[in-house]
Amino acid sequence: MGRRRKSSTADDLMDLVALLPWWAGVGLAGLSYWLLHGVATRPLPVVQTGRQISEALPSMLWQGFANGGQYLIPFICLMGALASFLRRRKRRALFDQASQATGADALQGMSWQEFEMLVGEGFKRRGYGVRETGGGGADGGVDLVLTKGSEKFFVQCKQWKAFKVGVTTVRELYGVMAAGAATGGFVVTSGRFTKEAEAFAAGRNVELVDGPALAALLRAARTAGAGRPGASAAPRAETGTPRPATDARQHTARGTSAGTDAAPACPRCDRPMVRRTARKGSAAGKTFWGCSGYSQGCRGTREIAAP
Known part of the structure; x- marks a missing residue:
């Protein structure tokens, strides 16, 4: 069968979630928000020297990712859950039509x-x-x-x-x-x-x-x-x-x-x-x-x- 080409990592993630039951996608959205929000709201470390900046840089980068990811990743999961729900409805409708x-x-x-x-x-x-x-x-x-x-x-x-x-x-x-x-x-x-x-x-x-x-x-x-x-x-x-x-x-x-x-x-x-x-x-x-x-x-x- 022919396939459409994936355009981004977000598309891949949404397609992956769409393969799961819709309720699993909703659960992943809630879990990802809870985890990333906890990271995003941590207080930033106080740094004064170059060495402290170097040591704190990985934590600061991760926190920066969490600030945006706490909203983006749950949104992608919810879109995948919606796609899964709609596909499930469509499968049932196709089955009812073909089996009759x-x-x-x-x-x-x-x-x-x-x-x-x-x-x-x-x-x-x-x-x-x-x-x-x-x-x-x-x-x-x-x-x-x-x-x-x-x-x-x-x-x-x-x-x-x-x-x-x-x-x-x-x-x-x-x-x-x-x-x-x-x-x-x-x-x-x-x-x-x-x-x-x-x-x-x-x-x-x-x-x-x-x-x-x-x-x-x-x-x-x-x-x-x-x-x-x-x-x-x-x-x-x-x-x-x-x-x-x-x-x-x-x-x-x-x-x-x-x-x-x-x-x-x-x-x-x-x-x-x-x-x-x-x-x-x-x-x-x-x-x-x-x-x-x-x-x-x-x-x-x-x-x-x-x-």
Whole structure:
């Protein structure tokens, strides 16, 4: 995703505070004022000789900074808290709008900033801790960091209206996952994925979520709410243990098939389902709908209707 360039340290600080809950920004404003005001109101030392001036200079400089900082830094924190509050409201509004839509069309009119907000809110309501990276990376970087327990997941968002997401994007995320010791990752798009991207993700702990699958996930998150932290589409891996190539949890997720407009709900738990391909047995090579909660123990499946 494209990013705006930071223009000053004050902008960086405000953006950092905006990543926190709004009440944390208010608390930081109060704390910074209390600390700096205490320094600013200290009596200045009486100096008469050059040596005394030299010894008192650091304290005088710090006090001079505190005189202005006692107002400037709390103001920046309050602006960051306001930005956090407004973004939170916007995320909720975007989520309500998208989760009530009947298809993936509602995603197409969003900007990339709105799309990232929506994806983050969707994962948050599925029981994840969500941290926005704040736009520090290039297009191949991570947009969201998810946490659940001791596990960490990276999310790359691609709001592409006219193109399919290719294998390069998936490879980039997979490399960042390895470097960042992430349990798994998601590539989320409002469009589709190329067959090369799907083939690369198969057998790796990367979940591909296209527009229809995202719409289904958002609807399920709205129904389930944040009270069901286990209801998620997380790709899971046992720590330190390679996953076998035949494990169904490794297969690429796709939200649609030729005969359906959106992913159905699981008949067992109502989670959104994802398209999988059987790798062994008499049904090897055939596609079917599998529950996105496979890693949480649900084995619900559905046949894919013929076109």
